[in-house]
Amino acid sequence: QVTLVESGGGLVQPGGSLRLSCLSSGNILSINSMGWYRQAPGKERELVARISSGSTTAYADSVKGRFTISRDNARNTAYLEMNSLKPEDTAVYYCNAMEVRTTFGALLQLWGQGTLVTVSS
Numbered sequence: 001q002v003t004l005v006e007s008g009g010g011l012v013q014p015g016g017s018l019r020l021s022c023l024s025s026g027n028i029l030s031i032n033s034m035g036w037y038r039q040a041p042g043k044e045r046e047l048v049a050r051i052s053s054g055s056t057t058a059y060a061d062s063v064k065g066r067f068t069i070s071r072d073n074a075r076n077t078a079y080l081e082m083n084s085l086k087p088e089d090t091a092v093y094y095c096n097a098m099e100v101r102t103t104f105g106a107l108l109q110l111w112g113q114g115t116l117v118t119v120s121s
Contacts, residue, residue, distance in 0.1 A: 001026050002024070002025070002026030002028060002100065002102060003025050003026060003110070003112075004023070004095045004096075004111065004112035005022070005025070005095075005112055005113065006020060006022050006093065006095045006112040006114060006115040007020070007021050007115060008020040008021050008115060009116045010117070010118070011120065013119070013121050014086060014087060014119055014120075014121060015084060016085050017084075017085065018082045018085065018117060019081050020093055020095075021077065021079055022034065022036075022077060022078040022079070022080075022095030022097075022112055024076040024077065024100075024110070026102070027103040027104060028076050028102055029102060029103055030053070030100075031073075031076050031097045031099065031101075032052065032053055032098050032099035032100075033052045033053065033098045034069075034071055035047060035048070035050035035096045035098070036048040036050075036069060036093055036095060036096070037094045038089075039091055039092050039114075040088075040090060040091040043091075047060055048060050048067065048080070048093070049063065049067055049068075049069035050096075051069045051071050053073060055071070062088075066084045066085075067080060067083070068080070068081040069081075078097075080093070085119045086119060087119045088119075089119050091116075092114040092115065092117075093114065093116075093117055094113075094114045096109070096110065096111055096112075097109065097110040
């Protein structure tokens with residue numbers, strides 16, 4: 001069993017900050033890239049940020065300069081620091097792991113269950 005679990009979502013006022021965490025577990029040897037996606041009500045899931053095993057990052061234009069993705073390769077965890085939050089950031093945020101290599105020889109893609117971020121006064 002290989003899983004991702006997100007945490008850190010909640011209610012925050014506009015201009016506030018939140019830090020999301022993504023913890024992987026199971027028989028994992030390595031993870032190539034990890035990312036954060038979000039899905040607002042009635043909209044398609046979109047990429048927010050991603051980070052490679054070499055710490056190369058990419059961000060959606062809508063969050064660039066406000067969000068920061070990071071990872072701990074030793075623990076196969078990822079984080080998303082969200083600053084200057086706006087109401088339009090409200091969504092369920094999902095952690096994603098690409099090219100997850102397991103001890104039993106599989107190469108997988110993983111998704112977390114999601115954590116809700118609500119930005120409202």
